[in-house]
Amino acid sequence: MSDPTRPVSTDPALERTEGERRALELVEANETGGRQLSGFPKRLVTLVALAWCGFQLYAAQVGTLDTLLLRATHLAFAFALAYLVFTPRKTPGRAQRGVPWFDWLLGAGAVGTAAYLMAQYPTIAGVQGGALNPTDVWVGSALIVLLLLAAWRTVGIAMPMVASVFILYALTGPRGLIRGDLGAQLQLHAGQTWPQVVGQLFANTEGIFGTAIGVSAQIVFLFVLFGAVFDKLGAGEWFMRVAQGLLGGFRGGPAKASVLSSALNGIISGSSVSNVVTGGHITIGTMKRVGYSAEKAGAIEVASSSNGQLMPPVMGAAAFIMANNLNIEYRTLILAAAVPAFLCYGALLVVTHIEALKLGLRGLPRSELPPVGATLRAGWYYLIPLAYLIGTLTLNPDATPERVALNTIFLMIGMMLVQEAWRGRREGRGLGRGLQRGGQQLVEAAESGARSMIGIAIATAAAGIIVGIVTITGLGFGLATIVETVSGAFRGLFTALGGLLPFVDPASVVTVGTMLVVLVMAQLIALILGMGLPTTANYILMSALIVPIIARLAGLDTSNPAQMLPVHMFVFYFGIMADSTPPVALAAFAAAAISGGNPVATGVQAFQYELRTALLAYMMFFNPSLLLIAGNRIGGLPWTEALPMIFFAFLGLVAFSAATLRYLHRRTNPVQTLALLVAALLLIAPTALVWNLVALALFAGVYFWQKAGSRDEPPGVAVA
Structure with a gap:
């Protein structure tokens, strides 16, 4: 049994396997x-x-x-x-x-x-x-x-x-790139001169030095540095041990511990790949020990680590840019984003449980797990900076995010010096040696934070090129015309469908169907861009190009944050999914390096697990109540209304996960799978209570049908 009071390893490289070293090299590269x-x-x-x-x-x-x-x-x-x-x-x-x-x-x-x-x-x-x-x-x-x-x-x-x-588009104008009638529709300008383009991108705050890099410089850097210092303090390893102690003994416990530890690490980490490497060197091995295949173990770590970017308060650095785009307070955004994040992780815990049922798995013996009480007592003080950060951000209306992050960093610097001085004295190295070690760790944390910021700073600056070009060319209106033309081509199909469906307003079918076409197009664009872009850069591009199109076609007021937040969250969620979408899924490659599994198969499996995230994105768009939106106010939804919404949304995610995995208590037959899918689809949008009850009845029917059938079969007999 491992010692819960042991300090963080002073030389982790000595404990890494060859696969873990390859994964770390992938992160570094x-x-x-x-x-x-x-x-x-x-x-x-x-x-x-x-x-x-x-x-x-x-x-x-x-x-x-x-x-x-x-x-x-x-x-x-x-x-x-x-x-x-x-x-x-x-x-x-x-x-x-x-x-x-x-x-x-x-x-x-x-x-x-x-x-x-x-x-x-x-x-x-x-x-x-x-x-x-x-x-x-x-x-x-x-x-x-x-x-x-x-x-x-x-x-x-x-x-x-x-x-x-x-840039080429700005120089040539639409006619230089697009021919025919479509080119005529998009002819918004005759082309800019090179000095005009340089002036727009270089010498003002609407191009390279625009809002995106401004948020990076003013806020994001401090939160990334906070994460680096917090991890070097030892909090990341402590989170892992707490998660193992709490959940490791349950059915499929190592997978559930991976989900919980990734959620906790997601509070401070903005990178799915580094989250995989940080926690995966422990969780993937323990998952394989209890019976998960290399691909499934890696995929669970990928899904849980990717979703770490959904967790407030950092949200992969995109939260700060989103709050600026919406012109709302940062605390308002993170409170609104909290419910979907917890729903996402709750559904992932269900996914891991279903996989454990499929494979007939058990948990780890309690003798091999850290004792929860001793582990909590050994590192309780790690919660002090986290409690200060989140508490001040959410409760103090006068505190700015950058000031709170700055104060938290200073607090952790003092904690690190005290911690290392105490450890030095306890281990016989002396107070001075302990302080010296604390100083070295601070230098390492600063270098780690700065190196993690390179890609974010460069990406936000480069994204400013696209935003600047859109500003001077009006390209967004042309793209909206294309999307509107494509979605309009399906209008006849939805009109015919509306006439066939009983108890449904045909006009609503046309409106919702056309909107779905637009959202699917936005989803595909986000996934494709995300294959080559980090999440933050992906969100910046989508917010500049696609969000205004969705808002225009949905008839939303772009000056109203309550109407625009679901759209921004929609594209943000699909940008996160790109981290686990083959063929370019760096998180999957990192996890496969640790697990020894096939990276493409790991990515495909992770994408299947991530489908619940896609459904949640649609739920937020069609049901803004999940973001605690009431009318035109974010955060104005009473909890008496929010709790039923959250329950039915979670039920929909569980039903959808069971349907896509084709397993609940045992393998689902086609009728059961269809019933679960119908239940999930009924719960995407807010409907009359009767439809929610129908969905509940469908799920309950499948549950008890499966439960009755499972009595006749031993666990794991229907392993896929």
């Missing part, structure tokens, strides 16, 4: 930079990371830095680290050693372009009246090119390719 450095370059990376952290803490402390100065400095630090630690080719296990000469030049040039803008912006905005001189155009052009190259390294080829297409 794709998220934090996989270049192997030593000597001066390594020390320089640490110094730059510490300087970046120091600047961000200073900026949050003073709170009065010029907007463009803050954003440009933020990007300059990201540029420096991007060219130092990321290689042009992301090949785990083949990390390039040392920094080649051309990366020194590219990095220096990129930092120089940002520094030039900081120095010249007062002249550009004041003396030149916003117009660019030839030198400004050349420097701006270099910044755009170097940003696209940095994005290629840090977030993949998809972002620079999409951004390049948008």
